[in-house]
Amino acid sequence: MSEMKPLLLLVDDDRLDTLITKRCLKELAVTNPVVCAASGEEAIEYLTADSCELPCAILLDLNMPRMGGFEFLEQISTLEQFRSIPVLILTTSTAQEDIDKGHTLGAVAYIVKSPNIVEFKEALKCVTRYANVAHNEPCGMANQADACHPMPQAQ
Amino acid sequence: MYSANASPLRILILEDDMIDGQQIKRMLSRSSLVLDRIELTDYLENGLQLLAVQDLDIILLDLNLPDSNGLATLKSIENTCPSVAKIVITGEGDEQLGLQAVAQGAQDYLIKGGFDANTLIRAIHYSLERKKSEKALRESKSQLDAMLESLGDPMIMVDKALCIIWTNEANTNLFGDDAIGNQCHMFYHDEETPCTSESSAIIQAFQDGGAHSCDALMTDKNDRQRYFHWTANAALRDKEGKPTTVIAIGRDITDRKTAEESIRSAYNEVERANHELKEMQSQVVQSEKLASIGQLAAGVAHEMNTPVGFVSCNFETLESYLKKILELLDMYEVLARCVEASDKNHRLETLKRIKEAKVKMRFDEILGDLQGLFEDSREGLGRVTSIIQNLRDFSRIDQACDLAEYNLNEGIKTTLTVARNEVKYDAEVKTEFGDVPTVFCNAGQINQVFLNILVNAVQAIRSQERETPGTILIRTYSTDTDVVCEIQDNGPGISEDKLPRIFDPFFTTKPAGKGTGLGLSVSYDIIVNKHKGQIWVDSNSNEGTKFTITLPLTVAATDNADAESIPAGG
């Protein structure tokens, strides 16, 4: 059954952060296969490749060199076929303007990367909500996004 | 010959022997002299009365009169009318007296009965002439006296024993009227012993007969301290030319001295302030170092937090896995004992329980994950190690001495890794590393400079709140004499009015709390003062900013141990 699970796309430039996220997902029993992209460009490249299996959700780091998270969001929101993929923002920033901007650009959740792994794992729990839903199955994303708040505060 | 245009003579003959008197009178009347009148009287008393009411030109004086005798007679006349010429008439064999009279004010003398008309006339001419020149001399002397007296500067004459033999009025007014007869050191300084020859122009003038000067602090009669500049020179000399009397004149230079003094103290004040400033600067540099180390430390702590947290989390997982594996191991122990002791059913039963436990603890997953856990943890620990290594490279804390071989390119790479977090979201860093020979310098300090400039560039770009990240281009190359590094950003640039001030301590355009304005002044100190290199900036408001740093290939041994180096240009 596990091989049937849809993909998760993790976009993060930091290799260690990627490992941490994957491990936390594993501990949360999110067993979906995770595809990693190290930048916005790489993610776009993956999504637009012909043989691509579309992910059921995208976990997006905001702070990346060159194409950052917001630009990536802006870009995929212009592409019809990706608009329905829920995007969860993963970031160290707790700035309100970043949170607001994330929502404006259509992200369904804003998860703070706390250096405290337990807190981070807790915040990451909302991923489970999207992990078992294929991307083209409709769901009430906006409401669920709110459910991820309040976010744990980074130290 | 006696001046043709001279006014007619008025003559007094004081002679108690009337025959002699008349004879002289006759001689005079018959002579070629132009006469106004001739008075003849026999008592000194009468003569003095006459002199009191009449102006006379010459007196022919018999010293022995009924009411006065000898030189006393001359003295009385001299006192009454010092300006009248006098010829003394003495008795035969009294030439000695005549000479004494001449020494005491008479112009000539005649021996009674021993002279004829010619001698008399000649004596009169001679005496008048002599009186005239005496008078001229006296006049010029009194003029000189008046001059010296009116001189505002004190003046003294000192003899060989350093006794004051003359002073002018200014000296009296300033220092009191008891100077004459006192030795100058006694009079002026209340000292028993003379001044040293180095300190006294008077003594120097006595020694070599030349002009000398000296400055002396003196106390005037009102107990005020005044500075005098004394000039001394020989006034009179003996036959060998050695000075016997020295004249000295003092000029009050108290005002000049106090001006000098205040200039000197102002200068000292400036010196002191300068010193304090330097001290402060070095403290500032010190505290800036601390501040940036603090900043760095905070950044590093933050950066380490995640991998360390991750690894310790993995450790917990490993621990829980281990516990489960140990549980399983216990069960296998039991099974092993069963193999020997118990019956088959019991063995199967135990084996079944083991299988159930394995499923329950998801043993396969644990096994599968164990490897991953170790790999993940190794990754986390590697991150920590590399952060620490970067820090070591950046600050060269392991460098034994201050100056060591330094590769510019390596230094910049290290600095870039340390600044990575600060830079990466705002700017893309491009490097064009040239072939650069190693130079001798303090790597920690130089890296600090690169960090300051890099952070400035990033902050400048960030302040633009631009859509796309900025670019920072770092180029290195070398010339015959230097290695060069250029750090160029395409940020907002620096306006012309601020450009001259950016290296000033505390100059900042950043909001309070964001910038101390020390980064560039510290950098300047490190490059220019400590390493004899150069740092300059090119900036254009539209095209961004370029900092250029040069480090000499041959570093003159500079005192790099502390911040005591002298700033360029004082």
Ligand SMILES: Nc1ncnc2c1ncn2[C@@H]1O[C@H](COP(=O)(O)OP(=O)(O)OP(=O)(O)O)[C@@H](O)[C@H]1O
């Ligand atoms: N690359 C740059 N682009 C634009 N302005 C700059 C740049 N580098 C320096 N400046 C200007 O020079 C000023 C002085 O820089 P400096 O590094 O000495 O102090 P600071 O950055 O303000 O404070 P600190 O470095 O102590 O945190 C800055 O406030 C800024 O106005």
Ligand SMILES: [Mg+2]
């Ligand atoms: Mg600065």
